Amino acid sequence: MLDTPSNRLRDLLFLTLIGLFAFLPGLASIPPIDRDESRYVQATVQMVETGALIDIRFQDQARHKKPAGAYWAQLASLGATGQIDDVKRGERAIWAHRLPSVLGALIAIWATYLCGAALFGRREAVISAGLLAVSVSLVFEAHLAKTDAMLAGASAVVLYGLATRRAWPTWLGLALGMLLKGPILLGLAILALAVDAIWNRSAARVRSIMKPLPILVALMMAVPWFIAIGLETNGAFFAEAIGRDFGGKIAGAQEFHGGAPGYYLITTLFMFWPGIFAVPIAVFFAWQQRADQDIRLLIAWLVPMWILLELVPTKLPHYTLILYPALVLLAGAGWVKLTDARKTRVAGLTLAAVIGGLLSVGVAATLWTATPPIWVGVIAIGMIALALSAGVCLLRQQDKRALTLTALFLGIGFGGVIGHSPLIDLTPRLVAKIPEGMRISSPDYREPSLVFLTDTQTRLARAAEPGDALILADDTAAPACATKGETVAGMNYAKGSNVSLTVFLTENCSVAELYRWAVAD
Known part of the structure; x- marks a missing residue:
């Protein structure tokens, strides 16, 4: 592939399009997800309502877990899309909060392409960035208004800077990483550079990025908020943030998010789909080329931190996403350069197709309770066909066609299936049953999405005033003076249990009656 600026621009345009194919469907139709995303978007709403941009809060609770970068990015998105006045009027559009995650995912794709083009060549770069663009983990995070897709973008920028020995992208990426999630990305970069320097017996890469002006700008970006x-x-x-949140994750599994070593090797089978087919190739290629300094950097970025994440008790599937740029670069380069690995390719593609089929059936099955079974079958068959067609195209060296088909597969999955799944729509259906303008007290359903979809003053506690709408899971626990409204049943996926919630209206209740109810056992 001829490497010219115009061809690189065409490659970047193609990668942007497949990224948008995968990221945009479902951005508006998927309701706010509990609990992290809903806390992020509600805290941003409160920034608009109060004008307080430093101290982050969810209702009256301090959010002292992560820096303000993600909230500020959402705030900028609300301003750019004309949503600020709507938020002040009580109208909240989840898609506007998610746009920074889409941008972060696109930056991850662009930086990975530029890194691949600098290290290997255009075809390797397209395959690498394309695999990242259509990886389940990145697509999933691009649909959520929190930090991880943006952190993946910052991670790819830092890796590009280190690989090309350029100070500006390195330090700008690190500054963004600090504002998004504290020292995580900085720690990854230090670890990778230390391993790289020891392995190569040279600190030349470190010296190449130690430029005063980029460092000063990075400090000016990150330090003032802290x-x-x-x-x-x-x-x-x-x-x-450091003592309880970060330290707690190292000391033990937080919020039941634990797992044994090997957790990420298993979850990567699904979260790195469809790129999982190329992992054996990436491993073989990395081992074969381990004497190359650039390959050593990618290994140093990927392997030591992966081992640390496996050892830390708290585990979530997306924690390894910041390592994916290095993984896809090894996979893309290996795919192109190891021409004698056809058997490995076929075996890997078979594995990818099987996992793709399972994913297809799984996401299609989420429609089972809301759609006639024939349509479930049609969706599943269509998605499996797309996955298999993508595999065939890749074997025929039709890289861009394979990536396009995979992006369509994911677009259908997120926009057509997950976005209309009855498994995640409990809160929107519940809110629809509450008379407009009523205050809400919800002692039995305390998910943050309820606050975002209603009002900041919604009470997630056993307390009520006359005129409130009460949300209760047990009809017999309602105040005797309350009038029973409609009932909504569904899955509280944050707890993994089915619930039945009833709306009770307290217009005929007195303050004394509601007080006695609130303090009763």
Whole structure:
């Protein structure tokens, strides 16, 4: 493939399009997801309502877990899309909060392409960035208004800077990473550089990025907020974020998010689909080319941190996403250069097709309770056909066609299936049953999405005033004075249990009656 600026521009345009094919469907139709995303978007709404941009809060609770970068990005998105006045009127569009994640995912694709083109060549770069663009993990995070897709973008920018020995992308990426998720990305870069320097017996790569001006700009970007939040909270932010949140994840599994070593090797089978077919090739290629300094950097970026993540008790599937740029670069380069690995390719593609089929059936089955069974079968067959067709195209060296088909597969999955699944629509259906303008008290359903979809003043507690709508799971626990409204049944996926919730209206209740109900056992 001829490497010219115009051809690179065409490659980037193609990668942008397949990214948008995969990222945009479902962006508006998938309801706010509990619990992390809903907390992020509600905290951003409160920034608009209060004008407080430093101290982050969910209702009256301090959010001292992550820096303000993701909230500010969402705030900028609300402004750019004309949603600020709508938010002040109580109208909330989840898609506007998710756009920064889409942008972060696109940046990850672009930076991975540029890194691949610099290290290997155009075809390797297209395959690498394309595999990242259609990986289940990145597509999933691009649909959520939180930090991880943006952090993946910052990670890819830093890796590009280190691979090409350029200070500006390295330090700008690190500054963004600090504002998004604290020292995680900085720690990854330090670990990778340390392993790289020891392996090569040279600190040349470190010296190449130690430029005063980029470092100064990065410090000016990241440090002011940390100073401001420290002063605003008298140090409470650091005690919570570092001592309890970060330290707690290292000491033990937080919020039941645990797993044994090997957890990520298993979840990667699904989260890195369809690129999982190329993992054996990536491993073989990395081993074969381990004497190459650029390959050593990719290994140093990928392997040590992966091992650390496997050892840390708290585990979530998306934690390895910041390592994917290095993984896809090894996979893409190996796919092109190891021409004698056809048997490995076929075996890997078979595995990818099987997992794709399972994913197809799984996401199609989520429509079972809302769609006639014949349509479930049609969706599943169509998605399996797309997955198999993509595999055939890749074997025929039709890289871009394979990536396009895979992006369509994911677009159908997220937009046509997940976006209309009855398994995640409990909160929107519940909100639809509450008379407009009523205050809400919800002692039995305390998911953050309820606050975002209604009002900041919604009470997630056993308390009510006359005129409130009460949401209860047990009809017999309602105040005797309350009028029973409609009932909604569904899956509370945050807890993994089915629930039945009834709306009770308290217009005929007195303050005394509701107080006695609230304090009763």
